[in-house]
Amino acid sequence: MGIIVPSGVATDDTTKFFFQDLMESQSLVTLYDFENRERLFPAVDSRMKFSLVTLAGHDRPVTAGAEFVFFARNLNDLTSEEHRYRLASADISVVNPNTLTCPTFRTRRDAQLSLQVHRRIPVFDLQNADVREYPWKCETERGFRQGEDEETLNRLGFTGEKLLFTSEEIEDHAEFLPVFEGKTFDIYDHRFASIKLSASALYRPRQPIATSLAQHKEPSFSVSPYFWVKREVARAKFPWDWLVAFKKVTSSTNERTMVATVLPACAVNDTVHFFSPGDSSLVHLLPVLCANLCSFVLDFLGRQKVGGNAYSMFITRQLPILPPWAYAERYTKFISPRVLELIYTAWDLQPFAQDCGYHGPPFRWDEERRFLLRCELDAAYFHLYSIARDDVDYIMDTFPIVKRRDEAAHDEYRTKRVILEIYDAMQQAIETGLPYQTLLDPPPADPRVAHPARNESDVLTRMEG
Numbered sequence: 001m002g003i004i005v006p007s008g009v010a011t012d013d014t015t016k017f018f019f020q021d022l023m024e025s026q027s028l029v030t031l032y033d034f035e036n037r038e039r040l041f042p043a044v045d046s047r048m049k050f051s052l053v054t055l056a057g058h059d060r061p062v063t064a065g066a067e068f069v070f071f072a073r074n075l076n077d078l079t080s081e082e083h084r085y086r087l088a089s090a091d092i093s094v095v096n097p098n099t100l101t102c103p104t105f106r107t108r109r110d111a112q113l114s115l116q117v118h119r120r121i122p123v124f125d126l127q128n129a130d131v132r133e134y135p136w137k138c139e140t141e142r143g144f145r146q147g148e149d150e151e152t153l154n155r156l157g158f159t160g161e162k163l164l165f166t167s168e169e170i171e172d173h174a175e176f177l178p179v180f181e182g183k184t185f186d187i188y189d190h191r192f193a194s195i196k197l198s199a200s201a202l203y204r205p206r207q208p209i210a211t212s213l214a215q216h217k218e219p220s221f222s223v224s225p226y227f228w229v230k231r232e233v234a235r236a237k238f239p240w241d242w243l244v245a246f247k248k249v250t251s252s253t254n255e256r257t258m259v260a261t262v263l264p265a266c267a268v269n270d271t272v273h274f275f276s277p278g279d280s281s282l283v284h285l286l287p288v289l290c291a292n293l294c295s296f297v298l299d300f301l302g303r304q305k306v307g308g309n310a311y312s313m314f315i316t317r318q319l320p321i322l323p324p325w326a327y328a329e330r331y332t333k334f335i336s337p338r339v340l341e342l343i344y345t346a347w348d349l350q351p352f353a354q355d356c357g358y359h360g361p362p363f364r365w366d367e368e369r370r371f372l373l374r375c376e377l378d379a380a381y382f383h384l385y386s387i388a389r390d391d392v393d394y395i396m397d398t399f400p401i402v403k404r405r406d407e408a409a410h411d412e413y414r415t416k417r418v419i420l421e422i423y424d425a426m427q428q429a430i431e432t433g434l435p436y437q438t439l440l441d442p443p444p445a446d447p448r449v450a451h452p453a454r455n456e457s458d459v460l461t462r463m464e465g
Contacts, residue, residue, distance in 0.1 A: 007033045007049040007070075010102035011307025013314045020100045023089040026061035029054040032078055033070040033104065040074070049307070065091070070104045085111045094118045096305065096318050098127045103304045104252065106398070113391055114304055117320050120386065125317035135323035136289065137279035140313045142248065143179075143268035144237065176228035177235075182247035182271035183208040184223050185261050187294050188342040188374070190349065191216065195226040219346050219362040219451050227269065234267040238274075241265050241351035244290045245274040250311045255401035257303035258311065260293035264348040273313060285324050287339040287356060288332055292321055294374075295381035296419075300395045322384060334380060334436075337445035338373045347454070361451045369449065372439050375415065379422035383430075392423055 010019050010031055022028040032052040036044050056062055065088035069078055077083065085108040095103045095118050105111040125134040183206075186192035193208035206226050215221045246260035248271050268274055277283050292298055298319065305315045327335075336356060341363045344353040353359070382392045396416040397403070406414045422439070429436040442448045 001055045003053050003055075004050055005053055007051045007307055009051065009053065011104060011305075013099055013101065013312065016099045016101050019102060020089075022055065023066065023092060023100070025058070026063060026089075027055050027057075028066040029056050029062050030067045031069075031102070032072060033068075034072045038073050047309075064088075068102070068105070071106055082107050082109075084108070087111065091115060097123060098125075098318050099314055101305075102307075104307050105304050109394065110300075110304060110398075113387075113395070114301055117301060117385060117387075121320040121326075122323060123318045124321040127317065134317075135325070136275075136321070137277070137282060138289075139276040139278060140273055140316045141276050142313065143181075143270045143272045143274070175231040177231050177266050178222075178225040179227035179229055179234075179267045179269050180225060180245070180263055180272060181227075181269045182249050182259075184225060185245070185247075185259070185263065187256060187259055188261055188339075188370070189216075189345075190261050190263050190343075191221065191223050191346060194224040196224075197226070213365075213367075216345065216365040222346060222348050229267045235265075238265070238267055240277070242349060242355070243268075243274045244286050244293070245272050246293060246311065246316075247271065248273050248310055248312075250306065251309050252303040252306045255399070255405075256299055257306055258293055258299045260290055262287070262290055262343045262349065262352055265351070273311065273316065282324055283355065285327065285332070287343070287352075288327055288335050289321070290343070291335050291339045291377050292381065294377070296378050296395065296399065297381050297385050297387060300398060326384065331380075331384070335377065337443070338377050341445045341449070342370060342373050358445065360447050361453050363445070363450050366449065369440060371415075372418070373444060375418045376422055376438065376440075379419050379426055382419070382423055383426055389420070389423060389427070392420060396420075 009015050010033075030052070031054075034040065034050055034052070035046075036048045036050065037046050039046065041048075041050075065086040067084055067086050069080075069083050072078060072083070083106065085105065087102070089100075091111075092100055092102060095114055103111075103114065105114065122133065122135065124136065125140070126132065180190075181195065183195060184190075184193055191211050193210050195206050196209050197205055198207040211221070211223060242262055242264055244260065245263050245268055246258060250257050250259065263274075275286070275289070277286065298321065302311075302315070302319050305318060340353060340356050340358055343349060344356075344358070344362050345365050346362055349362070353362075382395075387395065393416070396413070396419065402415055403413045406412065406416075426436050428434075438444065
């Protein structure tokens, strides 16, 4: 039998039991996934994905594993040997052990690399009928929809700016905290954009306004959200002074699929997922967890699980994230200062810096230093994931938008070149036993690259609430 169905039949959590049955009964012959970008169906949105699915009866089981192709655009794409591969039920249970849904590998090499990693590294949160294993003792949770917009608050008489709305007359000095949404942050950047209402945008009226370089360099600047919630409501769900969060709305064809950072005390809406720490002894390692989420290698592995336009929690739980015991002391000493300098660029994240053991002012926003810090972290994670150099080269080429932007700005794929150079230097350090020499001068999180200190009363005023 041959049928045409949405590709979610193989990748979505809601249809996982049907797909599991097809694989376990050896009924699935082929699944060829298409993006409708070339308008094979003219009346259907170009972003829609569908699959040609072929099924066999019980008398003709598919013992060699089903054949898959993902991200085809026309029938000619089905003839490429590179993009065709076979997966058995056992392979899928290695990559997606909780849901047994189908990963969306673009090539045979992607499938091989992913299987190799998943056989070495446990998923973030293994959940099945017999056992639950989640080394980080964290829950992945979603934000909420509640909130009042700024215009309504102003009309009610609330005054204030940035991180705090207060009123002298209404509701006994009610305080409000900002609601961050996916549009407001980027990788290692909680001040990526403010949200403003656009009268000309009918479909999506709340539009992001990108933070300028000058604003990024100002440690007192904070983005303006569109929604606010009462402090007691926010703190009931988000009781922490900072949290590791990532965007829910995404796509495997975006520049980066996993977009994570650290956010200050706030609320988040349902376009954001966050990690709820369940073990206080591991809180000091959460910055390292954030670095893992932001790495190219995890992005490569994770986007092969994203079949739609959302980083759902069931996908996050099946990510091969390095467990806490993978970080020897020398690794945390390397990673943590780099994450601290990348994250702590504004006073509103002072509690995060203090929990990292740093009590100085925020670090200056320096584009070149930030580039090198991120390259060093990415090279380190390629080593931590035991990715061979040729595979690092290959993985970096699977980020075409990053490559195009680099070539437009620098006439070369600079990100890949620098990561490979650092990777080689780290490999030499491993082989010789000599310490790796950072490219940064001063070294990461050095007080010399921080802003001047501010008087204590000013800092306390900024951090109130």
